Amino acid sequence: MSDNQDNGASVVQRPLPRKFGVSEGLHGYENLIFDSAKSRKISTASNHIEKGPVRKKSVLHKDVENSVAVINGDIKPNGDAYLRSRSESCYSQTQCPTIEEEDNRSWWYIFCIKCRSNDEHKPPWQPWFWPKLCPHPFFPSYRQFTRIVSLILIGIFTWCVLYAIVGENAAPPNGKLYQLILLSISAHIGGWLMSLTTLPGLVGMLFTGLLFQNINVVNIDDSFTSITKNLSHMALVIILVRAGLDLDPTALKRLKFTVMRLSLIPWLVEAGVTALMARYILNLTWKFASLLGVIVAAVAPAVIVPCLFRLRAKSYGVAKGIPTLIIAVASIGDSTSVAVFGIMKSIMFSELSLTSVILQGPVSILGGIGFGILWGLLCSYAPERNDPFVSPLRILLLLAGGMASVFGSELVGYGGAGPLGCVTSAFVALTFWSKQGWDVEDNPAATSFEIFWMIFQPILFGVTGARVRLNELDRDTVFMAVGILIAATIIRILATTAVSVGCRLNLKEKVFVAICWMCKAMVQAALGPVCLSLVAPNSIEYEYARKMLTTSILSILVTAPTGALLITILGPRLLTKANMLSLPEVRRRKRSHHLSIRDLSIRDEEEYNNKQNIDGVVQEVSSHI
Template sequence: MPVCDETNVELVGVNELTSLQNENRTQQPCETETPQRCQGLRRCCQKISKPLRTKYHPLPENPSICQRLKYSFLCPPHGNLAWYMQFFILVGITWTVLVSLTHSEALPGGNFFSLFVLFYGAIIGGYLISFLRLPPLLGMLIVGAALRNIPMVKIVGMSIDMGWSSALRQIALTVILIRAGLGLDPKALRKLSFTVLRLAFIPCLAECCAEAIAAHFLLGFPWEWGFMLGFVLAAVSPAVVVPSLLSLSDRGYGLEKGIPTLVIAAASVDDVLAITGFGVVLGIAFSKGDIALTIVKGPLEALLGIVYGIIVGVIMWYLPSKDTKNASLYRSLLLLGAGMLATFGSSIVHLSGAGPLGCLTLAFIAALRWRKEAEKEGDNGINGMVGILWMIFQPLLFGLIGAAVDVTAIDGGTVGLAMGTLAIGLFIRLCASFGAVMFSGLNMKEMLFIPIAWLPKATVQAAIGGIALDEATKRGDANLMVLGTSVLTIAVLSIVITAPIGAALIAIFGPLWLEKQKEGKNENEDDEVLS
């Protein structure tokens, strides 16, 4: 019996196994049928799409124009076509979100619709004008002016709310000052030679005084407004000068005598001097009361801005703590928030001169510790995040500056006198720049190149050119608003005239007048600064 039982059990097990195999066999065709259909559909799709895919049609080594054009339209999207597609998709998404949130404000004639068109129009204008090897900011400025003054589309510029325009330009100014503060290298500043200091101070102060005198006698500006205009126009533009000089440096021009380093290092000091002087004079121009208190108030505002920057900058050494995840993100947010507090808060308490200098100082002080940490632990990402902010606010800044200029409200005689004022200041600047680099070991061609490189104006003029008008608008004083509009108009004229001319002259005369570094020369010599 036990043997029979075991045999029966084995037979039962075999029967069950056989039945399971039979079931699997019956199910096998049903399971493989679906993958076969999918494979067939996949092969069909591949056969149809094969002529349109880059994988099967690579670009030859020396392609013709037709081959490049054909390759640019192959799939998947790539190159410029992919960029254009994502740009227009982003445009559509942005407008759809604005319409869903603000309704009529995002439709034609609304404030958000106008800002939307201005922002993306400025981006396109900057992109197109870069093909002419001109600064993108010039294209952004032209688009803004066109949206305000061309009859068919000027409703866009006229529909922008002045409060929003002022606030966005103030935020852009904050971002500019933060970038400038982060870019000030204390080691480089300690190593600055007397030539760099002369180049930073002498042309700026000389042009400021010349334009203040010219504005007083030609345009009838009060003295404080004349000096305010002088400081607005006296700043050189890093947005034009730095890329132009770096382009020459990459090709080896002027490296043996450190000319790119000389110009770029002096540019940051020049801008700090112009912004500081503007803040002081702005405080004097809009202060009320005793004249003695008015004179003291300007330097007092500068001192308060420096103190605020030092205190907040030191606090940012310890907040957020090092063990915080995404510390660079929180540092960027704190930096931007503290900078906006300085910019907007100083205006609320009627100490406008303290804001820009406070913003600049806090970024510089905070970067002292962050830079040391970055040397030990690697890049902290702060500059990259601030750079992204600048990419967002740059088209808004220059577009809004252009949209603030109403050509119909400009008197032709005033424009002529303004051009004369600007010409006088530029002439004095060229002479002062040439004199600042005399007896510095440069030859005649190199000394002539320095004034050309010191000519372009753009970023600082756009950032602070409209502040006086904003302050006058808040006060509701019609006379001050006229003066503020004149300052802004002349600032725009200086950008339109000097930015393209300066960039073109640097590109032309740099290779002609600067010596090219010989091959085998120590590449580190380009970091040397003239003594």
């Protein structure tokens, strides 16, 4: 309350409405839905920065704030601040120079700064001689160096144990296990280097496998068929379980009609166009052309999510729940592609009677969904929810059920039931776990399967790239496959734009979501080599399978980097930037330091609508005042 002297009279002004939201849980932070005056004085507890005259803080207040910042890890004990980049994870803290200093730095210095991202909360310890021998930032920190040394030692001694058990299969340079380990580690490094350019890391993994195969560092030939087949199935289980865990029950219930329409109709259009063009341009049979269409129609969340996260951090598109819509449609599309591929593959390569072949499709669908529901219910009731080991037991149960579903369905001849069982069991289990107290957006199961995918991703993409021999490729086949992919992508974008009528999106937003769904990666890498393991070498079917594999790999190389660049460039131009109620939920993820699909909040649309309602009430009250 302030007193203003006007002609000797003291006039008491009415206090302004309180501008701090209790429900936000910010404990004194300013509620961003109110537009504050420039002359408003702020308390010492607030870190909000305003233009205009503000009350200065005492030295005592600065000491208290610095102490709190040191405890939180925002400031080092010597007083240097960690500047955080909004384009990366909120917990990726990087020690960076100021803008004036950075302008005078070389590109090599900036590159080293980017490589030195620090994702730990606890302050690091290092010997006194380390800064002198390895100055910042041109050398890794002591923590990073010791971590790399530990992983190398673990890898070396693990390989020694494998060599003692299996013998020559793990011996360099021609042992199968040795080549797979070398390829996987190199693919991981290649993916990390590619991610520094803001392109998807999986593209670097694919190029690493292709390079190693064609310069004779590794030789992934037909003798690896059984191993790569099992590895592909294991990676497929991880992909499908993650897809099920990404289908939030509340968001899916709210957007069910929109999601189903936008996921199935464009998927059918792209699969049909690809199959039709592959039949008459690549000269495949209808069976192989249909399989290729099903593979190509899948979408890659692994490419979309990092790009959406950068846009999400800047509040682009969150007002209408566009990130939620894109991820949900991509997950359903992946599940549909894998399930239909399994059913068609079982029908094509089975030796059953005509009646069994006709019944195989419905039996696979019903059997997969039924198994998924039962296994999801089992995972929700066993173990008991208050068991101290509930998290690891639930994760292992879900993983074991997915493995048994995929490998068991292949064994009994109903390959399409396994993928449906994986997705359904994960979704049903997550639905019950959320009712028992687990957070849908951040739970141990989702985090664990993200870690599993980090392990299997370089294996899958490295081996897939190594299946391509450049000297055996037909130039005409490559050009025709690229033409098919470009035509099918354009037609899908047009179909998605037309189908999205009535989805509360404007034309620019419709074009943006259609561009997001052009990216291919995971399903193409997992299913592309499958047919090669099912046909006899040197047969006409083997040539068809090789054309399918070539087209699948080209779909990744063409659409993944192109889609990532288009999403990054066109996002700020096609999407509307919203004023958020509060910071994203990722700031509360204290234990997860890597980028995740869960970093995309699903409550943005509701928050934005609540903000509009509050703004209307505030304006009405202000007019009366």
